[in-house]
Amino acid sequence: xxxxxxxxxxxxxxxxxxxxxxxxxxxxxxxxxxxxxxxxxxxxxxxxxxxxxxxxxxxxxxxxxxxxxxxxxxxxxxxxxxxxxxxxxxxxxxxxxxxxxxxxxxxxxxxxx
Amino acid sequence: xxxxxxxxxxxxxxxxxxxxxxxxxxxxxxxxxxxxxxxxxxxxxxxxxxxxxxxxxxxxxxxxxxxxxxxxxxxxxxxxxxxxxxxxxxxxxxxxxxxxxxxxxxxxxxxxxx
Numbered sequence: 001x002x003x004x005x006x007x008x009x010x011x012x013x014x015x016x017x018x019x020x021x022x023x024x025x026x027x028x029x030x031x032x033x034x035x036x037x038x039x040x041x042x043x044x045x046x047x048x049x050x051x052x053x054x055x056x057x058x059x060x061x062x063x064x065x066x067x068x069x070x071x072x073x074x075x076x077x078x079x080x081x082x083x084x085x086x087x088x089x090x091x092x093x094x095x096x097x098x099x100x101x102x103x104x105x106x107x108x109x110x111x112x113x
Numbered sequence: 114x115x116x117x118x119x120x121x122x123x124x125x126x127x128x129x130x131x132x133x134x135x136x137x138x139x140x141x142x143x144x145x146x147x148x149x150x151x152x153x154x155x156x157x158x159x160x161x162x163x164x165x166x167x168x169x170x171x172x173x174x175x176x177x178x179x180x181x182x183x184x185x186x187x188x189x190x191x192x193x194x195x196x197x198x199x200x201x202x203x204x205x206x207x208x209x210x211x212x213x214x215x216x217x218x219x220x221x222x223x224x225x226x227x
Contacts, residue, residue: 035218040223041221042203042219048215088155091212100144100158101212102158103156105154106155
């Protein structure tokens with residue numbers, strides 16, 4: 001059951017540029033999370049944003065949430081080669097009770113030095 | 114350091130063979146999960162456990178089995194009934210299920226059928 005869907009599927013930028021990834025979801029949520037996955041590795045939790053929050057920052061990361069549009073965006077500012085990874089959004093689904101997060105298919109980000 | 118350990122990193126399975134993937138955490142988390150990831154795809158939930166001695170099927174449980182006899186451990190067995198097991202398997206844990214807590218992931222096990 002796919003809840004979140006990231007856009008674009010792939011993104012290639014130059015070092016120093018900003019990268020923006022979007023996530024759309026279908027049903028109401030309480031929380032939305034973003035994760036990073038380096039090639040061949042596990043996922044790393046980046047940030048959690050709750051449905052009553054509109055924006056959240058963590059270092060060079062900025063996440064926004066628009067519950068009326070059922071969408072979120074992840075902005076990475078001043079990107080570095082080390083930011084090259086896949087980025088996934090994950091949502092809960094309160095309508096299904098206390099069930100695990102559902103992950104999207106991810107955005108593959110390439111930062112070229 | 115607290116964390117979650119998956120082993121082995123690489124696993125090769127012959128046709129008709131059962132194999133077990135190990136997942137251990139020392140984070141004192143109640144909830145544990147198994148996800149499957151195919152190339153270029155997102156994560157699909159196989160099984161999850163909210164507490165010791167309890168587990169529930171996820172979206173793609175057929176051909177897999179789990180146990181949760183200890184809080185720290187949540188092994189996954191890929192049985193011969195799973196016809197297409199070649200994939201990257203990820204174990205995760207969190208303080209509780211739902212979206213209120215971030216997940217901690219292991220580094221994954223890559224399973225290949227030979």
